[in-house]
Amino acid sequence: MSLNGQLIDAIAAVTGADGVLTGDAAAPYCKDWRGRYAGEALAVVFPSDTQQVSDVVKLCVEKGVAIVPQGGNTSLCGASVPLSDGSQQVVVNLSRMNHIRALDAINYAMTVEAGCKLASIYDASEKIDRLFPLGLTAIAPHCEIGGNLSTNAGGIGVLRYGSARDLVLGLEVVLPDGRIWNGLRSLRKDNTGYDLKHLFMGAEGTLGIITAAVLKLYPRPKSTATACIAVRDPAAAVALLSHLRATCGDKISGFEIISRSCLDLVFKHISDTREPFATQHEWLVITKLADVLSAPLDAALREALVSFGDGIAEFDITADESHAERWWKLRKNIAEAQKAEGVSIKHDISVPISSVPQFIKEASANLYNAFQGIRIVAFGHIGDGNIHYNISMLDSSKNAAFIEKLEHDVNRIVYQVVTMLDGSISAEHGLGQLKREEIAHYKSSVELELMRKIKKVLDPNGMMNPQKVV
DSSP: OOHHHHHHHHHHHHHOGGGEEOGGGTGGGGBOTTSOOBOOOSEEEOOSSHHHHHHHHHHHHHHTOEEEEESSOOOSSSTTSOOSSSOOEEEEEOTTOOOEEEEETTTTEEEEETTOBHHHHHHHHHHTTEEOOOOOOTTTTTOBHHHHHHTTOOOTTHHHHOOGGGGEEEEEEEOTTSOEEEEOOOOSOOOSSOOTHHHHTTSTTSSOEEEEEEEEOEEOOSEEEEEEEEESSHHHHHHHHHHHHHHHGGGEEEEEEEEHHHHHHHHHHSSSOOOSSSSOOSEEEEEEEEESSOSOOHHHHHHHHHTTOTTEEEEEEEOOHHHHHHHHHHHHTHHHHHHHHOOOBOOEEEOOGGGHHHHHHHHHHHHHHHOSSEEEEEEEEGGGTEEEEEEEESSGGGHHHHHHHHHHHHHHHHHHHHHHTTOBSBSSSOOTTTTTTGGGGTSOHHHHHHHHHHHHHHOTTOOBSTTSOO
16 A cells, blocks of 8 residues: 555544545545635545544654645635645645534633634624624635634724734644644733744644634624715725714724725626615725614714715615615625636735725726726725725636736736835735745845744644745
């Protein structure tokens, strides 16, 4: 029997035969959600508990086979799939580890395994009248919390609650040598040295495999009000955000901007969607207020919008969640609508909130001057300065050739503006394979050196998700 066959048999002895897929059965787990990256794996393994993850990692290390941690495989940067270079890799998929280990309503915390779907965490929190506020959009039904934490996911709630990193009290991690670090503490204060959990959040599985986490919960809002607002331009949207923060405070639970190109794609590809106003507008903002008190919020939101003055063309407000969801459907389905149109050059950038209008204006002008027949899809979390900024051809049949030939040039144009504005080329999607080489142009040599040294200390043989991030 070959060494690979021996390894697969040894893994099957740990997980059970039904916990190992090879060949064609493994193929769906070896390509990414976007359809951009695909590789090959010796096997895709489905451990049922942390000890099995540890045992599988030890077996792979012993045979010199690299490990690719995987959750719901919704990565947008190719971090969760094996490489296509012919190297030997095993995908460790945590989907079977989907138990909620503990709920503590009084401590506002819950302990979950990495394979728990985000939707199931929402449901469990609701049953104890609590809120887990990691507000992702199109991928929420599919993504799993381990992947969310490994990529430090953001979403629509960052403005009020912070990113995934801010929503975690403790972690359990299988290290690259197979040892288990149990840091599942539910403490708000623990000043006993380095806060190790932050090493693994945002590391995209390159430093270890997150197997469980203690999550922060929040009071569940009792009243909400949502507004759909037609604004003149992104500058008006930013000014409106500042005004709402001054008048409504921390009740703002989301503030999202949508461009006309996004809306056109959503109306084309997503059923049961329609224009929110009789007049078509170039820019929309959807914002939500929420409060734990049951007092209505729609009057306060209306007063704030009326008092804003110039920059708003029209708006509508509702306190009805089903009505609001029709507006949010326009925002949540942009990625799916664009995917239906074909592949695109995606940018997940952040700049200071005050610089968002300048970024959109200058990047768009430079791109339109450089390329003919392109579509710019701009949308996202303007409330925290994170804009999803995607470029493709109006004629989708030309996308593949455009990306293959000109992606580097498009990136240069976009990232030059980001750099000029002291921004980041990856706000919430991570680096993965997509931006691993690109980041070298935008991080200082000191930062890169520190990242590589941390990787070398924890994973000296480079076995954990190789050629991703660093």
